[in-house]
Amino acid sequence: ETGVTQTPRHLVMGMTNKKSLKCEQHLGHNAMYWYKQSAKKPLELMFVYNFKEQTENNSVPSRFSPECPNSSHLFLHLHTLQPEDSALYLCASSQVGGLHEKLFFGSGTQLSVL
């Protein structure tokens, strides 16, 4: 148990659906992240939130919409996705305060877009 919980574990959706991924951290951290993991590709950093403020958006398509209502919760809202968006979506958290800080990851949501 890493202290970072993601739901759901698996999600299958059509291209016209709207769904949301949820992440919750119980570690008292002040930064949260969304990463996309595709086979044989580097993990892609999608969004970063520090103290609930979005500090990075790595040219992610607008069909992905993050929300961070407080420092413990992070959402990724999905709409009109494409099949190439199928991947494992990982949430992570850390305590911002130094470059030595490690990330704590959830188990991920395996997303399949049909």
Added chain:
Amino acid sequence: AQSVAQPEDQVNVAEGNPLTVKCTYSVSGNPYLFWYVQYPNRGLQFLLKYITGDNLVKGSYGFEAEFNKSQTSFHLKKPSALVSDSALYFCAVRDRSNDMRFGAGTRLTVKP
């Protein structure tokens, strides 16, 4: 921009033999280097990190990594592999922008 490269998609070793998983990095300024492991159906778990100091860093589960500035490498090593070490291993780098950038991962298979 900082980046890491993991040149091997797959590494196979026999149980009891030493293992090495390779990583090279590119970063401006001093590098902050990390190794993470991912077991099936799990998120990434921290193994070890290099910030400053000794070039040989020891981490969890008997793993260690050697920082080599001249070769810009940070290879992960273990003297004697276990079947339970079979997993996906990720090298990562962080610089002053504070973002953690990961490699593509190397799948380690340890055969009995």
